[in-house]
Amino acid sequence: MADLLGNYMIPLLGVSIFIAILTHITYNVLSDYLHKWLEMKPIPNVARMYPFIGHASYFKTNAGDFFKQIVDYTHQFSDAPLIKLWLGTVPFVVLFHAETVETVLTNPVHVDKAGVYKFLHPWLGTGLLTSTGRKWHQRRKMLTPTFHFSILTDFLEVMNEQAEILVEKLEKQAGKGPFNCFSHIALCALDIICETAMGKKIYAQSNSDSEYVRSVYRMSDIVSRRQRTPWFWLDFVYYYFGDGREQDKMLKVLHTFTNNVINERAENISYIDSESDSHRGTRKKLAFLDMLLKTTDENGNRMSHQDIQEEVDTFMFRGHDTTAASMNWALHLLGSHPEVHSKVQQELQEVFGTSDRPANTEDLKKLKYLECVIKEALRLFPSVPFFARKICEDCYINGFKVPKGAEAIIITYALHRDLRYFPEPEEFRPERFLPENSAGRPPYAYIPFSAGLRNCIGQRFALMEEKVILSSVLRNFNVEACQTYEELRPVGDLILRAENGIWIKLEKRTPQTSSN
Numbered sequence: 001m002a003d004l005l006g007n008y009m010i011p012l013l014g015v016s017i018f019i020a021i022l023t024h025i026t027y028n029v030l031s032d033y034l035h036k037w038l039e040m041k042p043i044p045n046v047a048r049m050y051p052f053i054g055h056a057s058y059f060k061t062n063a064g065d066f067f068k069q070i071v072d073y074t075h076q077f078s079d080a081p082l083i084k085l086w087l088g089t090v091p092f093v094v095l096f097h098a099e100t101v102e103t104v105l106t107n108p109v110h111v112d113k114a115g116v117y118k119f120l121h122p123w124l125g126t127g128l129l130t131s132t133g134r135k136w137h138q139r140r141k142m143l144t145p146t147f148h149f150s151i152l153t154d155f156l157e158v159m160n161e162q163a164e165i166l167v168e169k170l171e172k173q174a175g176k177g178p179f180n181c182f183s184h185i186a187l188c189a190l191d192i193i194c195e196t197a198m199g200k201k202i203y204a205q206s207n208s209d210s211e212y213v214r215s216v217y218r219m220s221d222i223v224s225r226r227q228r229t230p231w232f233w234l235d236f237v238y239y240y241f242g243d244g245r246e247q248d249k250m251l252k253v254l255h256t257f258t259n260n261v262i263n264e265r266a267e268n269i270s271y272i273d274s275e276s277d278s279h280r281g282t283r284k285k286l287a288f289l290d291m292l293l294k295t296t297d298e299n300g301n302r303m304s305h306q307d308i309q310e311e312v313d314t315f316m317f318r319g320h321d322t323t324a325a326s327m328n329w330a331l332h333l334l335g336s337h338p339e340v341h342s343k344v345q346q347e348l349q350e351v352f353g354t355s356d357r358p359a360n361t362e363d364l365k366k367l368k369y370l371e372c373v374i375k376e377a378l379r380l381f382p383s384v385p386f387f388a389r390k391i392c393e394d395c396y397i398n399g400f401k402v403p404k405g406a407e408a409i410i411i412t413y414a415l416h417r418d419l420r421y422f423p424e425p426e427e428f429r430p431e432r433f434l435p436e437n438s439a440g441r442p443p444y445a446y447i448p449f450s451a452g453l454r455n456c457i458g459q460r461f462a463l464m465e466e467k468v469i470l471s472s473v474l475r476n477f478n479v480e481a482c483q484t485y486e487e488l489r490p491v492g493d494l495i496l497r498a499e500n501g502i503w504i505k506l507e508k509r510t511p512q513t514s515s516n
Helices: 002-040 062-078 098-105 117-122 133-147 148-173 180-196 211-227 235-241 244-278 288-294 305-318 321-336 338-352 362-365 369-382 459-476
Strands: 083-087 089-096 386-390 395-397 400-402 407-411 478-479 489-491 497-498 502-509
Touching: 002 400, 062 083, 062 407, 062 489, 089 098, 098 395, 098 407, 117 211, 117 244, 117 305, 117 386, 133 148, 133 305, 148 180, 148 459, 180 244, 180 305, 180 459, 211 244, 211 305, 235 244, 235 400, 244 288, 244 305, 244 502, 288 305, 305 321, 305 407, 321 338, 321 369, 321 459, 321 478, 321 497, 321 502, 338 362, 338 369, 338 459, 338 478, 362 459, 362 502, 369 459, 459 478
Parallel strands: 089 407
Antiparallel strands: 083 089, 386 407, 395 400, 478 502, 489 497
16 A cells, blocks of 8 residues: 555656746746836836737738838837837837937946847857857957957958959949849958958859858848747747758858868968968968967967857858948948939049059048948948847836846937937938037947947958948949839848848949059
8 A cells, every 4th residue: 555655656746846846937937027017117118018928919020011110119209218118028128319328338237148149049159249248258358359450451452352353243234224232242241251251262252152152141031030039939939830940951051161161271270370480571361260260368278169160150140241231221322322422433533543453551541431421321221220238237227227137129220310419310411420520429329330348349340341342333333223212121130131132223434544
């Protein structure tokens, strides 16, 4: 009888323990959820919310419609210092005013990226973009020297070479009517980042259908879709009903490519060192990967293979799509504003004359009006239209309490349209960024490369690349835009792009034959 009771008691005890643990977890989750709901109740709501679903049921499934919806909320609540929305059980405060954005970005406590960035981990690991805490601080300190201006100038040769290839491709489109220039610019940017980040030519401009190129773009779409659909946040749901299996296929292609390149460069790094020693009068051009292979922390330890792969994948992801988007928007805006287009070409004439020589660092410094054009394009169409941070301790934003565990989403696209700092914000006016017109503008009113501790480490690289590519295009062609603003339909995925591409017409300029 005792044995029989024992046989029943053991499973019953296990069930009881399981129920107790489940009850404890449920209680904690519900308590945390209720606590945040009560604390944040005074913050204006974008719409009626439903328990545990939040506002997710309101969100549009189409990426373009979703982005427009979020921007519309900032218009609807333009007088509110901040608004809130819930994605499932996660509360977000939406920030789009300089003073509220500054509160978060200047506080070193809130340096961690929001939880939705975890969906990039399978691809990028916990590299500079996605890492948090001590790892991020150490990694940033280690990598900052690799973006020193003197090192970046070594990459000018690559940028000029790829710009020349781009011009050759665009010549085939000149005089033939409207065409979508987005992929032409994007593939050029991809070739540049591959060669500068990894020291590897992938000839994307010549082979746009390469498996690696297709996987980069497809993976970006997959991650973006998952971020805005909370029902796919659970891995088992994502793999059974979402894009999980396709994601694994893309990751295999992406990681195999970068892994092979890293192994190849690691084997040759000693050869590179010996070559540098034997040719003291010359300096061998290094890729970011070569510098990563040489980088050490404060204890003299080198980065592991996994650490290096995380950063290379991050450079590849963030180092081409953002600059490509920015250059495409700039070309559209120039093609829509003949007077600005003319001023840029006049500046180029003053700097280059009739020469067809490649741009050097001194040339780039002189292209001040082109720089204003790039900055104004980034104001109107920031490459990263929104980004998010985790609130790591209770804080007050403009008098509203925001509890620890909430997340802040900064809508750069709306921030850059603040009437207080950018009158007639939808107008394209590069002169806004002349020094005399920028004086007194709050630093957090314009943050195309983020701001504070986690500002973009590659912003100087990006600006240099954009000047090289845009100057090459505009020295060779006149540009005419073929879309109105309404036809563009900006889509805020991981980058801000036009839903149907950027359509322009090109006219070949007079051949440049003489030397400067």
